[in-house]
Amino acid sequence: MRRSRAFIPTTKEAPSDATLPSHQFLVRGGFINQQGSGLYNFLPLGKIVLDKIRKIVKEELDDAGCSEVQLSFVTPLSLWQRSGRAETMGKEMLRISDRHDADFVLSPTNEEAMVELVKNRVTSYKDLPINLYQINTKFRDEARPRYGLLRGREFLMKDGYSFHASKEDMVREFDLMEETYKKIFTRLGLDFRVVQADSGAIGGEGSKEFHVLADSGEDTIVVCDVCDYGANIETIFESEEEIDALNEKSYEELQSKSIEEKCNCGGTLSFKKGIEVGHIFQLGDKYSSALEAKFNDETGKPQAFEMATFGIGVSRLVASVIEQNHDENGCIWTKETCPYMVNIMVSNIKETAQVELGEALYTQFREAGVETILDDRKDRFGFKMKDAELIGFPYTLIIGKELMNGEVQIYDRKTTQKVGVGVDEVFAKLMELI
RNA sequence: CGGGGUGUAGCUCAGUAUGGUUAGAGUACCUGGUUUGGGACCAGGGGGCCGAAGGUUCGAGUCCUUUCACCCCGACCA
Numbered sequence: 285m286r287r288s289r290a291f292i293p294t295t296k297e298a299p300s301d302a303t304l305p306s307h308q309f310l311v312r313g314g315f316i317n318q319q320g321s322g323l324y325n326f327l328p329l330g331k332i333v334l335d336k337i338r339k340i341v342k343e344e345l346d347d348a349g350c351s352e353v354q355l356s357f358v359t360p361l362s363l364w365q366r367s368g369r370a371e372t373m374g375k376e377m378l379r380i381s382d383r384h385d386a387d388f389v390l391s392p393t394n395e396e397a398m399v400e401l402v403k404n405r406v407t408s409y410k411d412l413p414i415n416l417y418q419i420n421t422k423f424r425d426e427a428r429p430r431y432g433l434l435r436g437r438e439f440l441m442k443d444g445y446s447f448h449a450s451k452e453d454m455v456r457e458f459d460l461m462e463e464t465y466k467k468i469f470t471r472l473g474l475d476f477r478v479v480q481a482d483s484g485a486i487g488g489e490g491s492k493e494f495h496v497l498a499d500s501g502e503d504t505i506v507v508c509d510v511c512d513y514g515a516n517i518e519t520i521f522e523s524e525e526e527i528d529a530l531n532e533k534s535y536e537e538l539q540s541k542s543i544e545e546k547c548n549c550g551g552t553l554s555f556k557k558g559i560e561v562g563h564i565f566q567l568g569d570k571y572s573s574a575l576e577a578k579f580n581d582e583t584g585k586p587q588a589f590e591m592a593t594f595g596i597g598v599s600r601l602v603a604s605v606i607e608q609n610h611d612e613n614g615c616i617w618t619k620e621t622c623p624y625m626v627n628i629m630v631s632n633i634k635e636t637a638q639v640e641l642g643e644a645l646y647t648q649f650r651e652a653g654v655e656t657i658l659d660d661r662k663d664r665f666g667f668k669m670k671d672a673e674l675i676g677f678p679y680t681l682i683i684g685k686e687l688m689n690g691e692v693q694i695y696d697r698k699t700t701q702k703v704g705v706g707v708d709e710v711f712a713k714l715m716e717l718i
Numbered sequence: 719c720g721g722g723g724u725g726u727a728g729c730u731c732a733g734u735a736u737g738g739u740u741a742g743a744g745u746a747c748c749u750g751g752u753u754u755g756g757g758a759c760c761a762g763g764g765g766g767c768c769g770a771a772g773g774u775u776c777g778a779g780u781c782c783u784u785u786c787a788c789c790c791c792g793a794c795c796a
Binding site (some may be wrong): 293295296297299300301303320321371374375376392393417422424426427428430435439440441442443493502512560561563595596597598599600601631632634635643663664665666667668669670671672673684685686 | 728793
């Protein structure tokens with residue numbers, strides 16, 4: 285992509301209501317813009333990042349034996365009435381009616397729809413287990429949307445549902461998904477913890493949350509400094525007062541607050557703030573029983589499916605990457621999430637030697653399959669550097685005045701270091717880095 | 719859903735207590751020129767139903783009523 289022709293509306297100032305780094309930098313960097321309360325548009329750069337994350341999620345799930353489907357976003361209200369969630373989910377479900385006055389909802393999650401899909405199509409234990417997922421828009425009419433992509437009303441979520449003939453098999457899949465989720469978040473380059481959690485409104489027994497560690501996280505979790513134990517404070521403190529008091533504390537306050545109990549492994553426990561980016565539940569037969577979804581077991585007797593459900597906040601992950609990877613100048617994308625890997629910056633487009641080298645390298649990198657953007661705008665060096673830092677390309681190749689000495693520079697966004705490289709070596713050098 | 723706040727240029731905001739020329743600044747944008755290693759400078763220019771509707775008044779961005787939207791603090795969530 286040529287920067288001169290791209291739609292990347294960056295700004296120097298952030299919207300006044302954006303308080304979090306991810307919100308400010310994603311808006312300022314031209315990744316997203318707000319359409320309404322809790323509603324966001326994804327601009328070209330934001331869309332690239334979103335799709336990259338989505339792709340990683342898909343690759344790992346498919347590798348683990350899951351199958352992708354796509355359910356209709358608009359679902360009949362009757363589906364929710366049968367499970368009782370038309371009542372229990374309350375106003376969070378956005379209801380609409382069509383021209384015939386029939387009632388529908390914009391799906392906030394899809395347990396019912398998925399059970400309906402499998403019901404009477406999977407009828408034998410021989411067809412089990414099965415794990416279906418989709419990566420699709422969800423709508424939850426939150427009382428108070430906030431923090432940009434971290435708490436929108438419309439968001440992109442991966443929701444998966446597995447069906448089993450026995451509880452043991454369901455638990456096996458639950459554990460497999462835990463490992464799969466770890467692979468996904470590791471690939472994304474995130475520092476995260478798996479914690480014991482409440483199963484909340486979705487229902488069910490065992491439940492684990494995946495938290496990206498970040499100062500701005502909305503949840504407070506307890507982690508061990510030795511083993512991988514972690515827990516949401518909702519599961520280890522009894523009183524509401526205690527939980528509320530902890531949630532109100534800032535990151536700094538929590539840092540200094542020690543926990544007397546030791547972890548079972550002997551390690552020290554401490555508080556952290558986390559952003560919940562994944563949640564897996566052991567559902568049991570809650571929905572399959574309610575909707576009478578059954579299969580025949582080995583003896584020919586009908587049994588309700590044992591189920592588990594698995595969620596990942598895909599659009600929330602876009603913001604999470606930035607919450608964890610930024611500095612005062614802007615975004616620092618990880619290699620798996622960056623909108624472009626290499627930004628070739630022609631410092632002064634009036635210098636034909638610079639332009640020619642930029643064009644040549646642009647072609648060379650693209651032919652090598654590297655996601656590359658060429659900053660061919662008329663602006664000055666400082667302006668373009670600030671822009672590159674705000675957007676957060678992992679590497680910016682600066683073609684500037686050192687060209688007279690046969691040198692260009694590679695700017696590393698993460699370390700903010702610039703290193704001079706000979707014109708002849710720069711391609712090989714960058715290919716090595718990425 | 720309770721409590722509070724804000725709607726004025728693409729963006730950030732003055733102006734509203736006390737109604738009175740043609741509604742402002744910074745930034746962004748356009749034109750010309752000078753610049754070219756850290757968000758340049760000079761000159762000129764375009765851009766507004768002052769959120770919407772109604773009302774009071776000779777006169778409303780400013781006062782009154784209604785309404786919509788957005789934000790913040792709480793209770794709830796991938």
